[in-house]
Every structure is written in structure tokens, then in C-alpha cells.
Amino acid sequence: MTLYLFLFLIFVFLLLYFRLHLFLFPKNRLIILMYHQVEKKSTDSLTVSLDNLEKQFKYLKDKNYSSKFFSDINIPTKKSIIITFDDGYKNNFDHLPLLLEKYNLKAVIFIPTKFIQEGYNNHPMMTFDDIRKLDPNYFEIALHTHIHENLRTLSPEAIEKDLEANMQILNHHHINYKKVLAYPYGKYPKRKKDRKIFFMVLEKLGIDFAVRIGNRVNYYPSKKYELCRIDIKGDDSIEKFKLKLIFGKLKLF
Incomplete structure (x- = not known):
């Protein structure tokens, strides 16, 4: 009996940890994927090959995933x-x-x-003119701070000033954006007291949502400044991609 109870508890833990219960409530299940670079060939962990990205996008389309902006x-x-x-x-x-139009x-x-x-590090970057040219039917622009530093190392005043600069520069260049923030390196204040003050800064600036990494599927609605990205x-591989859509990131693969 003890063994069965132990196995049952392990099952419940895994069910909750990987949020598999959300399959029962799909309208509350929100997956946010995180990418960086796209090239014809992958050269590092932050660069997805064009071929792999197309396979991933095709899978999302074939499986009827509902692609959203944060405004949706x-x-x-x-x-x-x-x-x-x-x-x-x-x-x-x-x-x-x-690719976005195709799928x-x-x-x-x-x-x-x-x-x-x-x-940034000799990487070719978009210009403000490039950003303005992106089709708003397929692209939403959002905030990633101005200087891209670890927010755990900055004071609340410095964070506020930096985010104001991020928004002011986009405004100056007539770029429409949403007040959604991706934390540089996925980092934000860790201590409860510091985190509370930090979130107050985000509220003051009118930030609607913010994303960390976390590598988990979200239950939505959830904490709006702690949404996880995978x-x-x-x-x-495409097989690993499919598993991440279910489990997030597992150390086993």
C-alpha cells in the first residue's frame, strides 16, 4: 500500500510540475516560445537554422496552434x-x-x-526603418530594455530610467509597440522585497506583461510579470521541439 501511495504521489507531482493537467483545460494553456537568431545554418545554441524553423512552424500550423500577439x-x-x-x-x-505569412x-x-x-557584438541588427517596415499583421514589437543589462544588478530608479529610454526611443522613431517586457537574460529581482518594488515600477510605467524564461507551459491567467517562455x-530536433510544447524543458533531453 505504501508503494502504491508513493507512486501515486510521484504521478501527481509530475502532473502538476509539468502542468499536464492543462490538457484538460486547453483554454487556460499558454505556450510562449523564445528564439533569437535565424540563419540558413545553425552555428550556436541561439541560432535556429532556417530549415528547422520551417519544420517547427509547419508543425504548429498542422496541429492547429492558435498563434497570438500579447494584445490577443x-x-x-x-x-x-x-x-x-x-x-x-x-x-x-x-x-x-x-515564413510567418506562409504558415x-x-x-x-x-x-x-x-x-x-x-x-551588438558585430551582429548585423535591424535598423529602426526595418522595424517600421515589419507587417503589423504578422509582427508585434515589444520592450527588451534600452541597455540590455541584468535587472538584478540595477536599482529600481535605474530600471525605471532605462525602460523610459526604451519607450522614448521607440516613440521618437515612430514605432508602434506594446508595453510588454522581456527581461534581459530572463533575470529580474529575486528577493521578495526587491521583486515587489520592481513590479511596482512596472505598474507605474504601464507595463502590461513581462516574460522570464522558466521553460514551462503557462497557466493563464497567471502572474502577469512572471510569464514563462520555453x-x-x-x-x-523536431522531436525535441514537440516534447518542449508538452513538457517545457526537461533535463532529460
């Missing part, structure tokens, strides 16, 4: 998914429009404005 997040649908890309790389501009999907691009102004790596 409160519209209940089955199999809701938000596809996000960080940093504003030029290869996103080069490759994403045709009728949407993508959110989080922009750190300093990267657009000054570049990190899609450059070497993820």
Missing part, C-alpha cells in the same frame, strides 16, 4: 501559442516575414534600443 492574450482559444524573438537581429527581418503565424520581437542604435535551441 485575453482572447480564449485552444492551443494558444506566442512566438517571440529577442534583440532585433537583421536575420529576423530577412527570414521571418515569408499564417505571428511573432513578437523584443527590442533593446541600444542594440539598434549601436550594434527556450528553443539551435540544435533542437
Whole structure:
């Protein structure tokens, strides 16, 4: 009897930890995917090959995932998914429009404005003109701070100033954006007291949602400043991608 109870408790733990119970309530299940670069060939974990990305997008389309912007997040649908890309790389501009249109999907691009102004590690970045040219039927622009630093290392005043700069620069360049924030490196204040003050700053600035990494499927509605994204790596096979849509990131694969 003890063994059966133990196995039952393990089953319940796994069910809750991986949020598999959300299969019973699909309208509350929200998957947010995180990408960075797209190239013809993958060269590192942050770069997904064009071929792999197309396979992933085709799978989402074939399985009837409902691709959303954050502005659509409160519209209940089955199999809701938000596809996000960080940093504003030029290869996103080069490759994403045709793929998104082909598979009728949407993508959110989080922009750190300093990267657009000054570049980042010799990577070709989009220009503000490129960002303005993105079709709003397929792209939503959102915030990734201005300087792209770990928010755990900054004071509340510095965070507020930086996010104000992020928004002001986008406004200056006449770029429509949503007040949704992706935390640089997925980091935000860890201690409860610091986190409370930090969230007050976000509220003051009118930030609607914020995303960390977390690598888990979301139950939505949930904590609006702690939404989890699932990190899609450059070497993820289509089989691994499918598993991540169910479990998030498992250390076993």
C-alpha cells in the first residue's frame, strides 16, 4: 500500500510540475516560445537554422496552434501559442516575414534600443526603418530594455530610467509597440522585497506583461510579470521541439 501511495504521489507531482493537467483545460494553456537568431545554418545554441524553423512552424500550423500577439492574450482559444524573438537581429527581418505569412503565424520581437542604435557584438541588427517596415499583421514589437543589462544588478530608479529610454526611443522613431517586457537574460529581482518594488515600477510605467524564461507551459491567467517562455535551441530536433510544447524543458533531453 505504501508503494502504491508513493507512486501515486510521484504521478501527481509530475502532473502538476509539468502542468499536464492543462490538457484538460486547453483554454487556460499558454505556450510562449523564445528564439533569437535565424540563419540558413545553425552555428550556436541561439541560432535556429532556417530549415528547422520551417519544420517547427509547419508543425504548429498542422496541429492547429492558435498563434497570438500579447494584445490577443485575453482572447480564449485552444492551443494558444506566442512566438517571440529577442534583440532585433537583421536575420529576423530577412527570414521571418515569408515564413510567418506562409504558415499564417505571428511573432513578437523584443527590442533593446541600444542594440539598434549601436550594434551588438558585430551582429548585423535591424535598423529602426526595418522595424517600421515589419507587417503589423504578422509582427508585434515589444520592450527588451534600452541597455540590455541584468535587472538584478540595477536599482529600481535605474530600471525605471532605462525602460523610459526604451519607450522614448521607440516613440521618437515612430514605432508602434506594446508595453510588454522581456527581461534581459530572463533575470529580474529575486528577493521578495526587491521583486515587489520592481513590479511596482512596472505598474507605474504601464507595463502590461513581462516574460522570464522558466521553460514551462503557462497557466493563464497567471502572474502577469512572471510569464514563462520555453527556450528553443539551435540544435533542437523536431522531436525535441514537440516534447518542449508538452513538457517545457526537461533535463532529460
